[in-house]
Amino acid sequence: MRWLPALLSASLFAAGSFAAKKSSEERFAEFHAKQTSHAPVKLTDVSFKSLTTAPRDYSVAVILTALDARYGCQLCREFQPEWELLSKSWVKGDKSAESRLVFGSLDFGDGRETFMGFGLQTAPVLFFFPPTAGPHAAASPEPIRYDFTNGPVPAEMMHSWLVRHLDGRPHPPVKRPVDYLKWAVSFTMITGSLTGVYVLWPYVVPVIQNRNVWAAFTLIAILLFTSGHMFNQIRKVPYVANNPRGGVSYFAAGFQNQYGMETQVVAALYGILSFAAISLAVKVPRIADPRSQVITVWAWSGIILVVYSFLLSVFRVKNAGYPFYLPPFM
């Protein structure tokens, strides 16, 4: 129990106010004690200032984040569990605190002044404060900033970033805890579904062997892919967007751009056109009654004309110079 004396000293000093100037050694002991019980240390304006005061013989890594749902910071909430995982496994792997690194987390709600002090307009931002004293002292006391410009970062990548600034000190690896629940759930699911398939085999077989089911599956998949569904998946486009006039625009301007709803409309148009073509090719010649056949032919031909014309008009929205059109959507 090597952390016990540290805890003891920390509890002793916790009684004293922050205003009292403490030595770098004491401050580290205090915050390290905190992070051994709960990493990362939850900071406020005051404790942040105390932690990062200039003569320090330890390093600090603080994430400045905005977790409250009011700020709608998706990235903050996505990164927070990774940050906790990294700090926990680091603190656990470095019980004797040889790396002398304190993990902190400062929420916007607790640290408005700090955010203003750094002039931050976005969150999350990670600051790494190198030590200013001791064997690993950095030339400049200024913190090194990490911006999450490329989206959420897994704990391992964050780890390697930290390691770059902590040479010569131990680097406990990130240990993802084994998710026993997940294993149990997936095991149960697999055995369950195997049993289900075994029991329901006589009923499943007709479905697997049913051509209509496979045809429907294939056609839907092809329609999704050819209407730009993968683009939505990869680029994470909005479903619809607000336009400057206060309304809602369903179609994105520009050839290389699209909205979620737009692709659904296009997929539906393609689907209707395909279905009409299938009907004309397969169903209509099998209608025995001449009168209903004529009506059906007319109906499907009309549908193709109208829908194709609409499709062309939608395409003209995307590509302004496109010269072709069909009535009625000119």
Place this chain on the structure above:
Amino acid sequence: MDQSVNDSEPLQQPAPPRGSTNHQITAIMSADSLERLAVAGKGDSTRTLLRVIILLLIAGAAISSRLFSVIRFESIIHEFDPWFNFRATKYLVANGFYKFWDWFDDRTWHPLGRVTGGTLYPGLMVTSGVIYHALRALSIPVDIRNVCVLLAPAFSGLTAYAAYLLTNEMTPSSSAGLLAAIFMGIAPGYISRSVAGSYDNEAIAIFLLVFTFYLWIKALKLGSMLWGALCALFYGYMVASWGGYAFITCLLPLHAFVLICMGRYSTRLYVSYTSWYALGTLASMQIPFVGFLPVKTSEHMPALGIFGFLQLLAFLDYVRSAIPSRQFQTFLWVFAGSVFGIGLTGLVIATSAGYIAPWGGRFYSLWDTGYAKIHIPIIASVSEHQPTAWPAFFFDLNMLIWLLPAGIYLCYQKLADEHVFVIVYALFGSYFAGVMVRLMLTLTPVVCVAAAIALSTILDTYLKAKSPIPEEHLVEEPTDGTSKKVSKPGLRASSKPYIGIYATFSKVTVAGAMTAYLLMFVAHCTWVTSNAYSSPSVVLASRMPDGSQHIIDDYREAYQWLRQNTKDDAKIMSWWDYGYQIGGMADRPTLVDNNTWNNTHIATVGKAMASREEVSYPIMRQHEVDYILVVFGGLLGYSGDDINKFLWMVRIAEGIWPDEVKEREFFTPRGEYRVDAGATDTMKNSLMYKMSYHNYNNLFPPGQAQDRVRGVRLPDDGGPVLNSIEEAFTSENWIIRIYKVKDLDNLGRDHASASAFERGQKKKKVIKKKGPRVLRVD
């Protein structure tokens, strides 16, 4: 396979009763069609003649629609990669095949060089070399450049013919093949990579792709070793031509696997697959660039796995025919299934243990679509590796895109082995095309085939002059029990008996409408080809106010300047996009080029461009750089310039030197990418920014300097000052700017102070504090 567990028929007759009826139908149908074809061939030779004429006309249309750029500009090689292929072809023609095979190129990737002969796909160059020598042998004097420029259009005619053959294997209707041929000939999705001058691997690869598929279907249908060997031969040619051969390598095993799962294992499948795989793999291993990859990397493993699995199935099939016991057969199937499972697990373990290379980055990023963006920015930076938005599909395929699902549905109606192939191909082709714009090219053939099947069914139905008599069918229908029984395994829509179209009016309506849509399709294709795909991008065209065409030829002007004014071995540094063009047109060594095999080297160039002069200069000295070439579109409003690509240079450099180059520092605190007065200091001091805007102010009245791409006014501070490099050349419209790297200063000063001296700024003397004078006292 699953179905056969509770079934005991011998394997040759496909196990479930549903499947067997289906096979009989197909057999009857194909026999019927063969007979009909034979009759048409013997009795009606005009039909054959017509077909030949139509195919020739289609080839003519396919070729002529690709000649826009030759007519508008001149016979010139386009874009970027074709310049390398052209240069390699010239080397091949000049030095012969064996020298080409062992070619070590020391004029690229300075100072590393590139083992070019061992790292390229030689199919394209060898093809044009053969054509060139053949024409010479026929004493037709032809320039190698013209062979290269016109190779792609010529092969598009062959592709149309291959599409005709492939489609004829799918349907008895002979019009479908012709429709597929014309679709293939003029579909913009294929034209985009095969206009005259687009001398790239895809120019011949698409023909090889379609033809290999045709041979595969033929081999599978006949169970013929000869056709299988032919398929392997063309597969080998394909491997020699394009990296996209992996598409075939994965699609054929997938098709075989789906057939096995449907309980359609047959000796035909065994013969065709094994002969293709064994010979094809041997052929592919002859290419130095491929070498032992087919037995070492993950993307080739499905083919190997299915090959092994087929051996097992063949063995089990043999044992089964010898011992007709039900329990034993169940045991065998369980055995086969478990061997498959164990093999798959073994593959996964071998991959994770490192014996089999995991999927290459490009292939892997097709599945895990976020992978490239995080790990390999150089793949993500290429515009043709971006996902495809829907307008691109419609732009490239027009009405075919909505005929595709209809054609696939019709394939389900018959569902013979070859139709399964079209379905599998369409499904995966559309997925890949959705993930990567470039793979629209592999989707186009199947879209043409499926759309032709759908359209020909419609046209065949509505163009039949003979109408059925209503009363006959009305009476006949309810008692027609046999037809129902036969069509049971098919789709619901086709369960009723086929009658035909009664009214002439309906026929005229549908046929007329379809003709109108087809005419519009032709107009669309011509418009797209002429407007979007026929620009060489080396030469730009613009319109003058009076409507006349104005040619902007800055690229060639600058490359010609390099060729005539620099030493033969002057090293040119530029972003990798222009490496091939400098090699091809200026004939000067480059640091990096479009063959992006060495990410670190590219990142080095990125770092030199993105850093301060003091940092860049030592890098350039180390790499013996003599000239730097940048592309700047600010004067003309040309948006594909280096400042717009600059962030990728930063990102790629940051991937290697995260502590020295930081993307964040090129953005203002508000997260904007700016080049005007509000730009960050890092941006303003970067070599790329300085080179782009050096002396740009002098073109405008004071304070009026404007960047027309970014649409901003530049700061009025005299423009950036360059110390360690000097402007050597700027093209007419300022698109290309070339700078010369200065030698070390003669007097040993650093460049900043040397150039400050030359500008006449006096070096500020450091006045030494001497302290008050003290009177010397003796």
